[in-house]
Structures are given as C-alpha cells and as structure tokens.
Amino acid sequence: MLNKTWVVSAPGKVILHGEHAVVHGKVALAVALNLRTFLRMTLRDDGKVQMQLPNIGTRLCWQTSELRPLLAAFPADRPESQAPSPEQVEKLKAFAGLADGAAGVHSIATVAFLYLYLSIASKGGVLPSMDVLVWSELPTGAGLGSSAAYSVCLAGALLSGCGVIAYPLREGQSLARWTEEELDVINSWAFRGEQVIHGNPSGVDNAVGTWGGALRYQSGKITPLKKVPMLRILLTNTKVPRSTKILVAGVKDKLLKFPAIMEPVLTSIDAISQECEGVLEAMAERPSQEHYPVLEELMDINQHHLNVIGVGHSSLDRVCQVTATHGLHSKLTGAGGGGCAITLLRPDTAPSVVAAAIQDLGTCGFECWETDIGAPGIRAHSPPSLKAEVLKVFSGM
Numbered sequence: 001m002l003n004k005t006w007v008v009s010a011p012g013k014v015i016l017h018g019e020h021a022v023v024h025g026k027v028a029l030a031v032a033l034n035l036r037t038f039l040r041m042t043l044r045d046d047g048k049v050q051m052q053l054p055n056i057g058t059r060l061c062w063q064t065s066e067l068r069p070l071l072a073a074f075p076a077d078r079p080e081s082q083a084p085s086p087e088q089v090e091k092l093k094a095f096a097g098l099a100d101g102a103a104g105v106h107s108i109a110t111v112a113f114l115y116l117y118l119s120i121a122s123k124g125g126v127l128p129s130m131d132v133l134v135w136s137e138l139p140t141g142a143g144l145g146s147s148a149a150y151s152v153c154l155a156g157a158l159l160s161g162c163g164v165i166a167y168p169l170r171e172g173q174s175l176a177r178w179t180e181e182e183l184d185v186i187n188s189w190a191f192r193g194e195q196v197i198h199g200n201p202s203g204v205d206n207a208v209g210t211w212g213g214a215l216r217y218q219s220g221k222i223t224p225l226k227k228v229p230m231l232r233i234l235l236t237n238t239k240v241p242r243s244t245k246i247l248v249a250g251v252k253d254k255l256l257k258f259p260a261i262m263e264p265v266l267t268s269i270d271a272i273s274q275e276c277e278g279v280l281e282a283m284a285e286r287p288s289q290e291h292y293p294v295l296e297e298l299m300d301i302n303q304h305h306l307n308v309i310g311v312g313h314s315s316l317d318r319v320c321q322v323t324a325t326h327g328l329h330s331k332l333t334g335a336g337g338g339g340c341a342i343t344l345l346r347p348d349t350a351p352s353v354v355a356a357a358i359q360d361l362g363t364c365g366f367e368c369w370e371t372d373i374g375a376p377g378i379r380a381h382s383p384p385s386l387k388a389e390v391l392k393v394f395s396g397m
Contacts, residue, residue: 005042007381010152012138013145013208014333017273026270032212034375037136037149041157044129064127074122143334148205151193212377227284230374232345237367238315240338296329303331311336326357
C-alpha cells in the first residue's frame with residue numbers, strides 16, 4: 001500500500017432560502033457551491049504523519065510513536081455514532097500544544113484532523129504514516145461551509161486509506177463516487193469532525209458536502225432533493241464580519257416583541273423555500289427559461305423579508321443595488337449582517353454583463369466569484385481531472 005495516493009474534493013454550501021426562519025421550524029434549502037476543497041493523501045513508510053494547509057499557512061509533522069499513546073482515548077469498540085467527548089478534544093489540544101481556549105482556524109483544523117485520524121485508524125489498530133495536503137477555493141469564516149468541506153474530505157480520504165471503505169476510482173475514470181452506504185459512513189464521520197470544530201452543528205453543511213446538489217432542512221430533518229439543476233451565480237463576499245449568534249438572537253427578540261408581525265414573515269419565508277423547491281424539481285425534469293423569472297422574484301421577495309427581520313446590512317443592500325443596475329437579482333445567503341450574497345445568472349446572461357457586474361462589485365471593495373450551485377458532492381479524482389491551479393499547489397508542496 002505504500003506510495004498509494006488518494007485525491008478527493010468536496011463542495012462548499014450556500015443557503016438558497018430559509019435563513020433564520022429555519023431556526024423557528026421553517027424549511028431551508030441548502031445547495032452545494034462549486035467552490036471546492038481538495039485533499040491529497042499519500043502513504044509513507046517512515047513513521048511520520050505530515051499535514052499541510054497552505055491556505056492558512058499551516059504545516060505540521062508528528063511521529064506515529066508520538067501519536068500512539070493517544071489511542072487510549074479512542075477505543076476501537078467505541079460506537080461510531082458517539083459524539084466527540086470534551087476529554088478527547090482537550091487531550092488533543094494539549095498534545096498539539098494549543099493554549100486553553102484556542103479557537104483559531106489553525107487550532108480547530110489541527111484538532112479535527114487528529115480526532116478523525118485517530119478515531120478511524122483505531123478501527124484497524126495501526127497508525128499509518130502519511131502526507132496530507134489540503135487546499136481550498138473557499139474562504140474561511142464566510143459561512144460557506146469551508147470547515148464541513150474540510151471534514152468531508154478528511155473523512156473520505158482517511159476511511160479509504162485505512163480500508164474502511166473502498167476508494168472508487170477505476171483505471172481510465174477521471175472521477176467517481178462512493179456507494180450510498182459508503183457516503184453514509186463518510187457523512188457520519190464528517191459530522192464528527194464538524195462537532196469537534198463547532199460543538200453542536202446542524203449536520204446540514206457536511207450533508208451538502210457529502211451528497212452535493214440541494215437538500216431540504218426542517219426541524220432537524222435533512223432530506224436531499226432527488227434531482228436539481230446546476231445554476232450559475234455570482235457569489236459576493238462583502239468582507240463585513242458578523243456574529244451569527246447575535247443575529248439569531250435579534251430575530252428571536254423581534255419575534256417575541258412583535259409576534260403578530262414577525263410570524264407571518266417567517267411563514268412567508270417558509271413558503272418561498274417550498275415554492276423554490278418545486279421550481280428546482282421542475283427545472284431538473286424539464287429545463288426552461290420560463291423558470292428564471294420565478295427564481296428571481298423569489299430572491300427579491302426573500303431579500304426584503306430578511307431586511308424586515310433585521311438581518312440585512314448596508315453592504316448587502318449595495319450588492320443588490322449594483323447587480324440590479326445590470327438587470328440581475330441578488331439576496332444575502334447565510335446569517336446576514338454582512339457576509340455573503342448570491343446573484344442568479346440566467347444561461348443567456350452575456351459575459352460582458354457578468355464582467356461589468358464583477359468590476360462594479362470589486363470597486364465597492366467586495367470579492368466576487370462566478371460559480372455554480374447544485375454542484376456534485378464528494379468526488380474521487382485522478383490527477384488529470386484536477387484543475388490547473390490545484391495541480392500547481394499539489395506539485396509545489
């Protein structure tokens with residue numbers, strides 16, 4: 001098995017509709033964003049485990065002999081459904097030399113890797129030597145599921161590398177998927193990684209990263225949509241920091257203060273999510289230009305609702321205003337209060353219109369990408385199928 005290499009990728013995510021209303025039992029639609037995280041894992045024979053995360057400037061290396069004593073906290077017969085314990089997480093933080101309460105990107109990425117590596121390797125009783133390189137197109141801390149894409153990639157590669165599931169790549173096949181049963185296993189372990197990082201995640205982000213496409217989330221139940229179209233979008237990061245916790249609390253306060261006003265707004269957002277779900281399913285069955293005006297109108301209505309419940313921001317208003325001058329329709333995605341917005345692009349939107357919108361958004365100080373939603377979930381790759389910029393990173397490390 002030595003010198004065997006695995007390459008996997010997983011998408012980020014955006015919320016199409018249902019932000020904040022989902023906290024109050026309403027439907028939300030989450031979709032896979034075709035900005036991806038890539039992971040390359042190669043087995044070694046020198047007793048070392050090396051981890052490289054060039055996006056955040058992290059390079060780590062341990063001897064497997066250093067890691068072996070940690071296995072006592074990861075018994076092989078431990079149920080896979082059992083959440084990471086505080087004791088396990090604190091032990092890993094102490095081993096990695098992280099200060100008490102350290103919560104930086106470097107810290108949580110390190111602890112999540114160690115947790116998944118030790119948990120999965122403990123099933124076979126052997127700690128494999130390996131090089132792991134992770135590179136991402138996703139910005140961190142922007143609400144785009146970057147941590148979940150990381151956890152999904154780690155789970156898929158480690159489970160394959162340790163022989164828990166089969167690696168699906170066949171000779172002559174550029175990329176492939178695991179079976180539904182294997183995807184369930186990947187998703188379960190990715191959720192453990194998300195628990196290490198976030199404590200009490202919903203499970204939506206790792207599910208989107210695993211299965212891709214779109215999924216419906218309501219009251220803790222996650223239901224993947226059977227078939228969805230790929231839609232072109234502009235994704236704009238306003239770079240305005242926000243606190244999800246504070247924004248969620250603000251909506252709750254408004255709901256308690258003005259229930260007769262706020263409850264109908266949340267009910268309307270719920271109806272938007274369900275209407276959009278029906279449109280997406282219809283588009284998947286029979287694509288037609290006639291669906292785009294409906295999607296655009298739903299985005300406009302929802303953006304107004306999100307401003308009403310108090311999660312808008314002047315930067316997001318600016319995105320909507322700028323894109324509207326180019327005949328495009330936008331809404332915030334995620335927590336709001338800054339963060340990111342999505343702009344729908346019709347198939348016949350001229351490249352010159354897209355370029356002009358991107359230029360104008362850049363002039364506002366925003367970062368903008370043209371990409372797709374409804375993207376595939378975790379994939380196994382052969383090197384020829386990888387993007388040139390990913391190959392450049394991999395070959396340079």
